[in-house]
Amino acid sequence: MIISRLFKPLSALADDELMQRVSGKDDDRAYDELYHRHARKLMGFFYRQTDGDEALAADLTQDTFMRVWTARDKYSGASFRAWLLTIAYNLLKNHYRHSEHQRRYEQFAMQTREEAADSNIVEILDGEAMDLALKALLEKMTPGNRLLFSLRFEEELTVPQIALVLAIPEGTVKSRLHTLIQSLKQKLRSS
Secondary structure (H helix, E strand, O other), rough: OHHHHHHHOHHHHHHHHHHHHHHHHHHHHHHHHHHHHHHHHHHHHHHHOOOOOHHHHHHHHHHHHHHHHOOHHHHHOOOOHHHHHHHHHHHHHHHHHOOOHHHHHHHHHHHHHOOOOOOOOOHHOOOHHHHHHHHHHHHOHHHHHHHHHHHHHHHHOHHHHHHHHHHOOHHHHHHHHHHHHHHHHHHHHHO
């Protein structure tokens, strides 16, 4: 029984346990397991945030995992997923800041300073027609709103985790989510 605990397969370990192996022992196999668990979802996150630029999403995904490896000693043992998305968010910010997307970054930064309150978008997502209408609205959103929506409803982060990723107070996250959801509800009802 003790032997089975010592030789637990990597696939049976939680993300945080894997990251502790990576940060403590430079465990390549644990790092590979984390990559295989999260790379596809992270690629999807970047794909949505970059208006479907697959090559850029792939580059940002690789850059994120490179930073996970180089910052492995700085991992504090908190939620690995929130830590990973914090790194991803910072890379995305840097991309907007240092690319031809300067205008989009400025809109994104301005949007992240505004306040609003929390609600539940799930109650209006009923049926295929609503999904298509929602998808069309998301494509027209500012990068800041699309990111906020993605973190909450696609990545399923909690308000405290979103606050950690965006480095803003939880109250600000709640208010922005509320404003975003109210706007989406209004637009979905009128369409």
